[in-house]
Amino acid sequence: MRHILSILVENEAGALSRISGLFSARGYNxxxxxxxxxxxAxxxxxxxxxxxxxxxxxxxxKQLNKLVEVVKVIDLSDGNHIERELMLVKVRAAGKDRDEMKRLAEIFRGSILDVTDKSYTIELTGTGSKLDAFLQAIEPGVILETVxxxxxxxGRGERILRI
Amino acid sequence: MQLTGAEIVIRCLQEEGVDYVFGYPGGAVLNIYDELFKQDKVKHVLVRHEQGAVHAADGYSRSSQKVGVALVTSGPGVTNAVTGIATAYMDSIPLVMLTGQVPTHAIGQDAFQECDTVGITRPCVKHNFLVKDVNDLALTIKKAFYLATTGRPGPVLVDIPKDVTQAKAEFSYPKTVSLRSYNPVTRGHTGQIKKAVQLLLEAKRPMVYAGGGVVLNNAAPQLTRLVRLLGFPCTNTLMGLGGFPGTDPQFTGMLGMHGTYESNMAMQHCDVLLAVGARFDDRVIGDPANYLRTDRKIIHIDIDPSSISKRVKVDVPIVGYVGDVLDEMLKLIESSGQRPDAAALKSWWSEIKEWQRKDCLNYDRKSALIKPQFVIEKLYEITGGDAFVTSDVGQHQMWAAQYYKFDKPRRWINSGGLGTMGFGLPAAMGVQLVNPGATVACVTGEASIQMCIQELSTCKQYHLPIKIVNLNNRYMGMVRQWQQFFYGNRYAESYMDALPDFVKLAEAYGHTGVKVEKPGDVEGALKDAFKQKERLVFLDFITDQTENVFPMVPGGKGLTEMILAEEL
Incomplete structure (x- = not known):
């Protein structure tokens, strides 16, 4: 099952590598x-x-909680929550593709941040699956770059993660 | 008052009451060594290899409840120490490692003797720090001692660049320290403890399984009282030996891969299991799926939540210091006036006694060759069961664990988790230093002892009268045993040709060496050696090459799938 873990951690050098190191050392994804x-700050x-x-x-x-620099851990998937991801995607936008791309970006409520005569750079925000859907909706050949x-x-409502 | 970083380091150690530091000097720690030289409160023990320094600090800690401290230089000093740090980490031993680092401006420049100490040691320490500002030094060292000793103990490393040891700062040593991100649960949940007590009182076939957590938390008295009050059978893990008296009739022997038949059978067939400061690891219960094939309720007390339900799902988890939890359990049982079902317990004990009749630790006592088990039995007799025994790793370690009956905690010092060959001798040095006058034996083999043999020189320098009991079978015995059982007798690289003459070697280092080749000479040689209170004696016992450790649960098998000596 897919889980979203939210972690409050001391903003110290090395904290990130302690956490990523834990995942690789114990074979977690x-x-x-x-x-x-x-x-x-x-x-x-x-x-x-x-x-x-x-x-x-x-x-x-449990292993995350054991790390000295980790202040708090919650599994957002345990309850109602909001999830968002940002994607920037550069697509070929020439000829007949140009109008089509603009329309598609509008349908997905994206905005076009940068324009050249051959390309658009589109910003999209949403759940991971919405971003996946956008990429699937356009021809693979027109995608120049994604990030x-x-x-x-x-968490939704009163569900708050803080110390 | 303004002090240099090096002065601050020494002052911090003094404030912590550190009497011994084990170490080896080098460029990055020269300022610290210079300050060590100028005072005499903190004594330094110069080892011959950094691995030895960490093992010595480790043995010092295991046998005394104190924090072990080691001091090494940057680069190779640190990389040599890593085996020692990982050993302590796996067995949850509180150490503070002080390591030198190249000056802050040189970090990341591939400077001479530079390595990423914090990066290299990250997976094998409880926590580590790189101190970039001398103003943070005292607080960081305080944090290191605090983290090493609280919650689940472990090694904590403080990496100190050379320029930080030169820079000056105002010194004040904090009395207490708290970290908002570090609050281990130390008190067991009362509701859970009540539930556990109820289960224990209702048990028909109970079993107590206690590990190293009991020793580390000094909870042996509470465990002993509880087991005796309830009349339950009790087993110890390799790390837990001495946590319950080895000569007590309720003790069923060690459990696990080389545990007794009765302990393993009782573990499998009990209806209520009380696990205390133990972690159901692979060498203890074998294949967890097999273990769960029979139904039982499990109560698990541990300071580390991540040890609970890691390999085996438990019914009543209790997170807290095991000693406090056992105290609460005792109070509840005593005040309830209830006792377990005596008739059920009697029939459970008769089942266990039936298993004990297998006499699984029996061996050929009439052999013309020296049997390693016989040496340990004699060692036990001659030291009155009251020695500190360190060991290396392999067959000799298992025989020492099986045949030396430890009645007290912190007497059995071995690398259980990491399984580090080379641990025994340097660990014995730490044990002897913190327990002057005590009898210290290092049970080892001819392969293991050679991994840190250079420490014989340290033993000479500090007059450490350790007795080395070398069970010399000319093989890496445990490797040979696996090759015999599972690899068709193909003894790939497990035979050691060209062994040194250990008697001459001991003499070369200024000690006494004795070679023993006949069973009839074992007792006399041990007696003579232990009479020599001032000298290190290296006893080289030439033992039966073909002897194996029994019982044995093959790797990945179920706990009851034991190979017994009689079956071969």
Missing amino acids: IESLTVAPTED TMSRMTIVTVGSDDVIEQIT RTGASGI
């Missing part, structure tokens, strides 16, 4: 990982998307 400081918030059975996720959570941030997540 990382589908995506995002990290940046929070409103409190001494702390970073990390979102890790991973796949595993309930037992494996339980172990991952994705990986998922970030937050």
